[in-house]
Amino acid sequence: MDKIRLENVSYVYNRGLPFEQVALDNVSLSIRAGCVTGIIGHTGSGKSTMMQLLNGLAEPTSGRVFLDGYDINAKAEDLYEEWSALPEYAHLSKGARKKAIRREVARRRAELCFRVGLVMQYPEYQLFEETVEKDIAFGPRNMKLSEEEIGLRVREAARFAGLDEELLQKSPFDLSGGQKRRVALAGVIAMRPEVLVLDEPAAGLDPAGRTRILDGILRYQRTTGSTVLIVSHSMEDMARYCDDVVVMGDARVLMQGERREIFSHTQELTDAGLDIPQITHLVRLLRERGVPLPENIYTVEDAVLAVQALFAE
Amino acid sequence: MKNVAFGQYYPADSPLHRMDPRAKVILAILYIVCTFLCKNAISFACLVLSALVLVVLSHLPLRLILRSMRPILFIIVFTSVINIFMTKGEHLLTPADWRIKIYAEGLWNALFMVLRISALILGTGIFLTYTTTPIALTDALERLLSPLKKIKIPVHDFAMMMTIALRFIPTLTEETEKIMNAQRARGASFSTGSLINRAKALIPILIPLFVSAFNRAFDLASAMECRCYHGDEGRTRLKVLHYRASDLVAVLLMLSFGVGVFFLNRLGIGPHLS
Numbered sequence: 001m002d003k004i005r006l007e008n009v010s011y012v013y014n015r016g017l018p019f020e021q022v023a024l025d026n027v028s029l030s031i032r033a034g035c036v037t038g039i040i041g042h043t044g045s046g047k048s049t050m051m052q053l054l055n056g057l058a059e060p061t062s063g064r065v066f067l068d069g070y071d072i073n074a075k076a077e078d079l080y081e082e083w084s085a086l087p088e089y090a091h092l093s094k095g096a097r098k099k100a101i102r103r104e105v106a107r108r109r110a111e112l113c114f115r116v117g118l119v120m121q122y123p124e125y126q127l128f129e130e131t132v133e134k135d136i137a138f139g140p141r142n143m144k145l146s147e148e149e150i151g152l153r154v155r156e157a158a159r160f161a162g163l164d165e166e167l168l169q170k171s172p173f174d175l176s177g178g179q180k181r182r183v184a185l186a187g188v189i190a191m192r193p194e195v196l197v198l199d200e201p202a203a204g205l206d207p208a209g210r211t212r213i214l215d216g217i218l219r220y221q222r223t224t225g226s227t228v229l230i231v232s233h234s235m236e237d238m239a240r241y242c243d244d245v246v247v248m249g250d251a252r253v254l255m256q257g258e259r260r261e262i263f264s265h266t267q268e269l270t271d272a273g274l275d276i277p278q279i280t281h282l283v284r285l286l287r288e289r290g291v292p293l294p295e296n297i298y299t300v301e302d303a304v305l306a307v308q309a310l311f312a313e
Numbered sequence: 314m315k316n317v318a319f320g321q322y323y324p325a326d327s328p329l330h331r332m333d334p335r336a337k338v339i340l341a342i343l344y345i346v347c348t349f350l351c352k353n354a355i356s357f358a359c360l361v362l363s364a365l366v367l368v369v370l371s372h373l374p375l376r377l378i379l380r381s382m383r384p385i386l387f388i389i390v391f392t393s394v395i396n397i398f399m400t401k402g403e404h405l406l407t408p409a410d411w412r413i414k415i416y417a418e419g420l421w422n423a424l425f426m427v428l429r430i431s432a433l434i435l436g437t438g439i440f441l442t443y444t445t446t447p448i449a450l451t452d453a454l455e456r457l458l459s460p461l462k463k464i465k466i467p468v469h470d471f472a473m474m475m476t477i478a479l480r481f482i483p484t485l486t487e488e489t490e491k492i493m494n495a496q497r498a499r500g501a502s503f504s505t506g507s508l509i510n511r512a513k514a515l516i517p518i519l520i521p522l523f524v525s526a527f528n529r530a531f532d533l534a535s536a537m538e539c540r541c542y543h544g545d546e547g548r549t550r551l552k553v554l555h556y557r558a559s560d561l562v563a564v565l566l567m568l569s570f571g572v573g574v575f576f577l578n579r580l581g582i583g584p585h586l587s
Contacts, residue, residue, distance in 0.1 A: 120494065127521065
């Protein structure tokens with residue numbers, strides 16, 4: 001099932017001004033439910049803009065964005081015809097029906113940012129509370145949950161993000177860069193979003209920090225079965241963590257499909273200014289020289305296993 | 314927030330864009346004086362004409378100029394209402410037995426005030442913000458005010474502060490937008506609820522903004538010191554300003570416009586500002 005679908009979506013900045021800029025040009029794509037999808041493309045390819053369309057922060061200039069088949073930017077007036085036949089609304093008078101539909105659309109709209117959790121680029125800059133605990137609780141509190149439930153979710157989110165209990169009472173400004181980043185991640189996870197969207201979650205972190213945050217994301221995804229979208233330009237990370245890959249370039253979708261399929265298109269990826277993972281490249285070179293290794297190797301661990309298997313023979 | 318048009322440089326290649334920024338500062342001041350000199354219908358007609366000439370010379374799209382007027386729309390409406398209803402004169406327009414009295418003088422006053430305020434905004438906008446980059450502008454101000462250094466006023470330091478402040482306005486705007494989006498993504502809402510709740514809703518924006526602004530300031534200070542910045546003494550410039558003949562001509566034209574307006578006021582014909 002498609003969790004998210006984009007239909008002919010375009011987005012233009014500064015429309016009508018001389019610095020007008022097309023960030024997305026007629027983009028159509030679908031994201032499978034319960035999978036990790038990586039969105040790659042170099043700077044200015046429209047990745048970050050697309051993120052903001054998914055939870056309603058920005059509305060596309062044209063085209064539609066669907067979450068579970070529902071157009072998230074739908075207006076109550078446009079839905080009136082279609083929904084009037086539904087049992088919830090059919091028995092109401094015309095005026096009451098209009099009102100009920102309008103209320104439902106507004107409710108879905110308000111709920112959207114809790115269903116689609118967005119972790120922006122360098123999210124550590126959004127921390128503001130006195131303690132880590134309070135900061136993580138900001139989202140759940142906006143959801144108007146009970147204090148008990150909030151406390152529960154904060155601890156759960158901290159666990160997913162790999163934050164120790166004793167960090168919760170510290171000021172977020174006293175933490176290291178990697179820890180701050182994980183606090184910000186926990187702040188979004190605490191809302192238990194069905195879709196978790198992350199913009200360059202590992203940018204600027206050291207290798208240990210990268211692994212910790214990406215593992216945290218994966219832990220959340222595996223446990224809750226949610227849909228995860230990761231925007232990145234690191235092929236290594238994409239290869240390790242993603243099931244599906246979308247390649248963007250010049251405000252368009254160049255390729256989309258399963259990881260194996262995408263990484264076999266070496267030439268197209270190079271043309272888009274991207275690389276295949278180094279280990280995949282190495283394996284390819286070895287194969288060309290007659291070493292009988294399997295073709296679909298994207299992580300160093302897989303390569304080690306394959307080489308060991310080769311020597312065992 | 315990307316749609317804020319007021320006070321933004323508009324890149325184009327026009328006679329006004331090419332002019333020396335110092336000349337433009339002088340012209341802007343002269344133009345402001347001229348708008349206040351205008352006293353009667355004829356001089357105001359000249360003012361409107363001059364504004365049109367400026368618009369044409371600046372090569373700015375009309376839409377942009379109209380949009381820059383939007384923030385002052387309230388002031389314009391407010392002053393005209395006050396002027397229409399509060400001015401007392403000789404020519405009563407409403408029937409004598411009405412409680413509300415509107416005089417012809419009031420209508421003229423309202424029109425003149427609207428023209429004056431619009432010309433003021435238009436003139437400063439065209440000379441200073443739309444055709445001059447902020448950096449060129451502070452540079453010009455520093456040079457124009459440099460005589461004040463003789464009486465120990467740190468003109469250079471003020472200009473540098475201005476330059477830095479202006480330079481960081483777009484950066485901070487962008488940052489604010491990012492932080493707002495991030496908090497909105499966590500369910501924060503900035504436009505609903507009581508006044509107190511709305512003020513409280515600003516905390517999640519202001520704190521991160523201040524933190525990052527301070528961090529930026531420290532970084533910038535270090536970067537400036539690394540490049541041996543030590544203030545005004547012995548500092549040379551990348552872009553040295555030169556007056557050209559056309560700058561002088563423009564200033565002279567503006568001066569003669571002022572003198573013209575001054576004498577037009579003396580003509581006792583037509584309605585005048587009371």
